[in-house]
Amino acid sequence: MTVKLVAKNIRKNFKDRLLFEFEQLTFCQGDVIYLQGDNGSGKSTLMKLIAGIIKPSAGTVTAEGFEPTKWWRKNSLLGKAVYLHQHAYLFDGSVEYNIRYALPKSQLSPQQQQERVEQAINMAQLGALLKSDATDLSGGERQRLAVARAWITQPKLLMLDEPISNMDKQSQKLVLAMINQLKQDGTGLLISSHQTCGLTALCQKHWHISEHKVVESNHIPRFEQSQEFHYVSAN
Numbered sequence: 001m002t003v004k005l006v007a008k009n010i011r012k013n014f015k016d017r018l019l020f021e022f023e024q025l026t027f028c029q030g031d032v033i034y035l036q037g038d039n040g041s042g043k044s045t046l047m048k049l050i051a052g053i054i055k056p057s058a059g060t061v062t063a064e065g066f067e068p069t070k071w072w073r074k075n076s077l078l079g080k081a082v083y084l085h086q087h088a089y090l091f092d093g094s095v096e097y098n099i100r101y102a103l104p105k106s107q108l109s110p111q112q113q114q115e116r117v118e119q120a121i122n123m124a125q126l127g128a129l130l131k132s133d134a135t136d137l138s139g140g141e142r143q144r145l146a147v148a149r150a151w152i153t154q155p156k157l158l159m160l161d162e163p164i165s166n167m168d169k170q171s172q173k174l175v176l177a178m179i180n181q182l183k184q185d186g187t188g189l190l191i192s193s194h195q196t197c198g199l200t201a202l203c204q205k206h207w208h209i210s211e212h213k214v215v216e217s218n219h220i221p222r223f224e225q226s227q228e229f230h231y232v233s234a235n
């Protein structure tokens with residue numbers, strides 16, 4: 001069954017300051033949405049709100065089509081959509097440990113898991129770094145590792161917060177290929193970026209935070225694709 005998160009009549013304030021408000025937004029499996037807004041407009045806050053990490057000042061976010069929430073979970077939204085933070089959170093330990101940590105929740109057979117891990121390592125070009133301590137990675141390498149981890153688990157809904165900011169062209173290309181593959185596999189993607197880039201060109205819907213409103217449209221701002229971007233296949 002297709003899963004979705006529906007946010008209705010939302011307002012988000014920090015104390016007296018209105019950050020944004022909107023009537024309804026739906027984030028559905030198969031959607032590829034570009035979330036645009038200036039620095040400080042509330043992109044990360046909106047994603048965290050949809051992920052159930054923070055609460056709106058008014059309104060509701062509901063999950064539809066998911067397995068029933070376990071009785072011991074107080075927050076029924078947590079875990080429905082994966083939120084990938086701008087500064088990737090990694091576990092203490094090697095790169096390899098961090099990659100394999102994604103696996104226990106996986107539905108795949110051991111052999112399929114192994115293949116997927118190897119494919120992720122290749123796609124993110126992390127082979128030479130497997131034994132390195134994850135905390136020693138550069139910013140771009142950390143982001144690549146974080147996206148590779150998400151790629152392995154194939155979440156139904158994934159939110160990527162500025163996933164290629166501060167990345168060199170090569171890292172951007174690798175991350176683009178992984179995200180493009182997730183798109184092909186039907187993962188719902190919500191991708192924030194304050195400016196258009198190769199990644200936003202993958203999107204089919206546009207959420208724009210402007211003047212404290214979140215406006216939805218099907219018009220994606222054009223990205224003048226330079227020669228550096230072309231989507232390499234994962235296979």
Ligand SMILES: Nc1ncnc2c1ncn2[C@@H]1O[C@H](COP(=O)(O)OP(=O)(O)OP(=O)(O)O)[C@@H](O)[C@H]1O
Pocket residue numbers: 014019037038039040041042043044045046194
């Ligand atoms: N817990 C909080 N308490 C008070 N203000 C907050 C809190 N979290 C965020 N803000 C403020 O809300 C505004 C929006 O922050 P947010 O990180 O959502 O913006 P953003 O659009 O993702 O920005 P950027 O593009 O710079 O990452 C900022 O001005 C920020 O300082």
